[in-house]
Amino acid sequence: MTAANSPLSFRHGEWHIANCSLNKIAAEFKTPLFVYDQRFLENQFRSLREALPDIVDLYYSIKANPNPAIVSRFAACAAGLEIASAAEYEIARKAGAPVERILFAGPGKTLEELEYVLQRGIGELHIESSEELDAIKALDVPVNVSIRFNPAAEASGGAMRMGGKPSQFGFDEEQLPQIVDQVLGAPGLIFRGLHMFAGTQLLDAEVLLSQWSHTVTVARRIAAHVGEPLKTVDLGGGLGIPYFSSETALDLTEVRKGAAVLFGSLEDDPLFSGTRFIVEPGRFLAGPAGVYIARVVSVKHSRGTRFIVLDGGMNHHLAASGNLGQVIKKDYPILNVSRSEDAPREPAVVVGPLCTPLDTLGRRVTLPNTEPGDLIAVMQSGAYGLSASPVGFLSHRLPAEVLIDGSIANLVGERGSFANPLRKFD
Ligand SMILES: Cc1ncc(COP(=O)(O)O)c(C=O)c1O
Incomplete structure (x- = not known):
């Protein structure tokens, strides 16, 4: 560099x-x-925003840098905010983000945290375990939920660097239909969609796009299972930045081209009618x-x-x-x-x-x-x-x-x- x-x-x-x-x-x-x-923060946001079609909403993952001044900058850019704790919820609110633009992911959310956030309102809760699902049901507050999943075996050839491994994040992809049915059957839970985030520091646009494409494939399957389009599909963060002399920056031109093809192919697909996509980077925006x-x-x-x-x-x-x-x-x-x-x-x-x-x-x-x-x-x-x-x-x-x-x-x-x-x- x-x-x-x-x-x-x-x-x-x-x-x-x-x-x-x-x-x-x-x-x-x-x-x-x-x-x-500050200009650099805003430029990173703008360059990624311009590379993605309007159907994609950009969220800033607060864990990358929770400094309130930085979170406020991204909130002012109209980014949504992805949080992973009740304290990050407070940072997001103080940064001026409306509750509808905050989503809460992360394993190990405590009952206390869930209660705190549900009482105040949250755009989406991304459920990662059966215990969490039970806790949310017991709280008996209407809430939008999405289900985080851990991808199954390699999906798309050599460029795909994920999948098939055990993980503490989300449910295994194989379990999805059953978990979706549980969510659909739970009064008060409003099923919104899916979330997949497989790994951080991706510098290869092809790998990033193949992960997105895998998530879209799973989303299509689940939309067919429930008989209607999902409201949201969260494609995760993970966009990398070059740290070492051997690394080169993620090519946003390639991301733009690939995203245009991927999302363009969904335009006439009734299983994606009205679906919004989310990309939630931290490192790429703040690093x-x-x-x-x-x-x-x-x-x-x-x-x-x-x-x-x-x-x-x-x-x-x-x-x-x-x-x-x-x-x-x-x-x-x-x-x-x-x-x-x-x-x-x-x-x-x-x-x-x-x-x-x-x-x-x-x-x-x-x-x-x-x-x-x-x-x-x-x-x-x-x-x-x-x-x-x-x-x-x-x-x-x-x-x-x-x-x-x-x-x-x-x-x-x-x-x-x-x-x-x-x-x-x-
Ligand atoms: C659920 C989730 N979303 C987004 C991110 C942000 O990742 P990155 O900074 O690699 O974009 C993380 C990082 O751990 C995460 O766990």
Whole structure:
């Protein structure tokens, strides 16, 4: 990744995000911090919106970045919101989303959460287990429900990377007719449709489209089973962004072409008359807009290796350390934003301040001559950053979060203090 496809640019002898100097932002809000470019968030939304036909509604999956300012931006773009907890429900409501545009998915919803959300209203509840179905029935409140399913065996040749595996998410596809019948027979439950989300970080448009196509096939079968079109078919999220030098961005032109063919083929199909489709990405919408910035505390050499030690690390950004479920640890794009774009580079290992070798943000990076006080930026950090990190580990204070609107930098998440490092989210 180069700075060209990130929100960072090198102008007038220094690095900027939108029109704000990173030096000034770091001086004002202190490091470590997350900085998000509002324009980039909106551009990602717009580019995906334009690639999909009108029959598809876009929902933002809040778990990718629950910062209220970011959720509000997407709500203002008329996105729906996909939530996975009662707390995310509150974030969605405060962001201004009407209840009809909120859907609640996720395994392990508690009775307390279900009650909370049903009392206040919800667009759709996506049922993932028999216990959840029983709990909703017992609550006896009319509610729109959809059924999440875990796809069966490989559906569409080599490009299909899903299916057939055991999963805690949703019901197995084989069980669908029986679960649908139970929902149809339950007073108060209003059956809306199906939801399938098989995996995250898809960079291959062909794989994405074949997953969508499989969901459409299952939806057609279930519509025939119930004798009428489904109201909604949720195709999931999972659209990827490139993190590593070996990866290339999801080709939205291919997505657009494939989506036009797929949804075009349903236009005259009576089993899809009036059906709305949902795509609910998190990473794709929020990831590219965010940068994690930490300051160099020391530069040390150990047996021929240069270690650059930062004031923040995996406690704020677990994903960049490769410890958020990655099988092979690869380096996020990392820049020294105190040095010019074309300064000669040497190998370095970039680490955080925690007392564990797991706290390594860059294993094989190349950086210019770097000194204590320099600012290091980890790009592609807008999704699964702060909220997916072990912030309490070693009790460092929380990073600030700053949202940039052109030339204006707004603090949207406070740092913790030394006395109370874990700022409460409200
Ligand atoms: C139900 C559901 N929808 C959407 C998402 C968002 O996924 P992504 O960020 O890969 O788009 C997730 C992620 O775990 C999810 O579980």
